[in-house]
Amino acid sequence: MSWMPPKHVLLSPITSDDESQIEQIQLKPLFYAAQKEALARAGEDEDDQFFELAKLATGLSIKELDQLKRPDYVSIAQYVHEMSTQPTSYFLQQAGEADEVSDVELSDDPDQVRLLQPLNVAGRSMISLSLEMPVLRATKAMKKLKTAKERAEFITAHCTGLMLPDLAALTVPDWTQLQVRIDDFLNKPAAFFRSATSK
Template identity: 80%
Template structure:
């Protein structure tokens, strides 16, 4: 069953920029590239970061968001925090523990002319990890090895939701840091 974005019913309705009343907000998933840009705009201040991400998650303007009562904002901030830190498996609770290298995506990903609902991860070859280590920043290294392990092109990564990105990083971290015995034990029955 696919994931559906949650709806937050406001304790106190707000006035939209067009003068209509907003009584509920369908929260949107955060996407990797958009989140990265929002965090760069916000700088180091955590409150500014949450505000930028709340705009992405709600689709509200600054004027609309500023009208929210604090409890509504706290609920949205909680959603933003979960969306920013938890893997897709948290949101896809109906998906059981299956094959760890087959990652079900929170939202379909349009890549190579297809709509992908899952990605199959491949362990990186040593040549790829050597190339990865030559890149300057941790973000560049993570993007390079994620593209290598998923078979996606670097630009495709921008359209992953943040929980999908997080889910992939957990398994890729295993690939990069665990010995062979870890994988044998995980697959033996």
């Protein structure tokens, strides 16, 4: 069973573009590529960034979003903030799924990363990714790339075995979870990985 985003019951219903009443919103996960595009559209203003991400997370139009009462928007913004900053493990623990599957099957090996949403790659649905430590040749190639985002995407593809376009379909929490372990690979000494506490 995959994680499902929560529903937000509106404090004050709004009118949809087709004139029907919206009383609750099924929130959606943020995906890596869509978030990247939304942030690029929004520019540097934090309020504009949250508004763009709220459109993605709710599926509402600008006209519909503009009708939200401030407390409803704050709740949605809180969800967007968590989705943008927290790793997959945070959402699985909230849903109580970490005990069922992740702790039993995956946490014994920190290089098996459970995904928040299944990832479809080459016709296969994957619920976890196996990470491999990068070879020196890959880190040298990574350092030649211009931006931090390009470097992160390159090394993530290398460590997961995914193609760069596949990264677009990762949820943002999955991306965040992967970056934590990849950061270990790039910056920790061998002794860190030999210790039992390297999770």
